[in-house]
Amino acid sequence: MRRKQTCGAYARSTGNPCQAKALSNGRCKNHGGMSTGPTTVEGKLAVAAATSKRMAAGQRKRALEGF
Structure with a gap:
């Protein structure tokens, strides 16, 4: 067991x-x-770029529907 x-x-x-x-x-x-998330400037920029790319792919509209 x-x-x-x-x-x-x-x-x-x-x-x-x-x-x-x-x-x-x-x-x-x-x-x-x-994880505590990115701590360096490069890491934070990488996350911001990935987020904006994802939001540009059509999720921006879905994310903002609740507002």
Whole structure:
């Protein structure tokens, strides 16, 4: 039987380990699993270019319909 892998990060206040399901790196999304996004200027420009390209492909109209 395969057990689910838990995060195991210890809380400062209680000292108990986190029981959340771990991602592939061994920690849960709250303890080091999620990306923080681009931090360099080049990375932010790349994301902006990709977003504007995607929005130009017809999603702009769908995205703005709710406003």
